[in-house]
Amino acid sequence: MPSLSKKTLIVFDLDGTLAPTKSPLEPDMSRTLSALLAQKKVAVIGGGTYRQFRRQFISRLDCPRGLLKNLFIFPTTATAFYRYDKGWKNVYAHTLSKDEKQKVRKAVVDVFKKVGYVPPKKIYGKTLEDRGSQMSYSFLGQDVVAKLGKKGVRLKEEWTKKNTPLKLKIAGMLQKKLPELEVHAAGFTTIDITKQGIDKAYGVRQIEKYLRIPIRDMVFIGDALYPGGNDAAAKKTGVRTIPTSGPKETIRIIEKILKS
Numbered sequence: 001m002p003s004l005s006k007k008t009l010i011v012f013d014l015d016g017t018l019a020p021t022k023s024p025l026e027p028d029m030s031r032t033l034s035a036l037l038a039q040k041k042v043a044v045i046g047g048g049t050y051r052q053f054r055r056q057f058i059s060r061l062d063c064p065r066g067l068l069k070n071l072f073i074f075p076t077t078a079t080a081f082y083r084y085d086k087g088w089k090n091v092y093a094h095t096l097s098k099d100e101k102q103k104v105r106k107a108v109v110d111v112f113k114k115v116g117y118v119p120p121k122k123i124y125g126k127t128l129e130d131r132g133s134q135m136s137y138s139f140l141g142q143d144v145v146a147k148l149g150k151k152g153v154r155l156k157e158e159w160t161k162k163n164t165p166l167k168l169k170i171a172g173m174l175q176k177k178l179p180e181l182e183v184h185a186a187g188f189t190t191i192d193i194t195k196q197g198i199d200k201a202y203g204v205r206q207i208e209k210y211l212r213i214p215i216r217d218m219v220f221i222g223d224a225l226y227p228g229g230n231d232a233a234a235k236k237t238g239v240r241t242i243p244t245s246g247p248k249e250t251i252r253i254i255e256k257i258l259k260s
């Protein structure tokens with residue numbers, strides 16, 4: 001991939017791209033990213049909170065401190081931005097208003113009542129989480145993977161197989177009740193509610209604006225670039241994209257970039 005040598009910024013989705021879903025970054029990925037940070041700037045964008053990024057990504061990245069100036073973190077789909085300057089510093093956070101959050105809470109209760117949804121007996125952590133710029137409803141609880149590890153991932157997959165039509169129905173009904181907000185049936189077992197227009201395209205444009213790097217100098221690597229996937233919106237910006245099937249393939253892509 002010779003044209004990749006000219007790209008100065010590599011943008012990665014987090015879940016399913018750099019790390020398994022909601023699971024920690026693995027040591028081989030940490031080594032590969034560390035090598036990449038010595039040559040390129042790297043931005044990571046994901047739906048999870050900064051807290052989740054710390055747990056899953058930052059704390060697992062074993063890399064010389066001097067290289068962290070090349071790493072840029074965009075949690076909650078780039079509605080927040082953190083950069084490293086003698087520690088991780090928040091640059092901005094665009095949050096929902098109190099009123100908007102209250103409307104979301106009410107809409108969730110109303111819609112569940114209407115469809116007769118009864119949550120499973122066992123829930124791991126909070127279901128409706130206030131992520132500042134985003135409200136996220138997780139059907140099995142936010143911490144199912146943090147608490148159960150691989151078993152949690154399996155539970156999520158099983159739930160997804162059984163309940164995706166129900167999840168989409170609930171998401172559709174929530175959207176009708178919250179016309180001024182945007183409802184995304186993101187991830188496996190989650191519904192995210194954000195301000196309008198918050199997607200990976202917004203993310204790429206925020207990255208361009210705050211890092212002052214033109215989109216033509218970026219590459220976006222994600223596991224859900226297919227139509228309907230939560231990375232697909234990135235394509236609207238014209239950014240060069242490279243699809244990946246998961247962290248293993250992402251490592252091979254990074255190695256190609258390093259050799260280019």
Ligand SMILES: [Mg+2]
Binds near residue numbers: 013016017222224
């Ligand atoms: Mg992903």
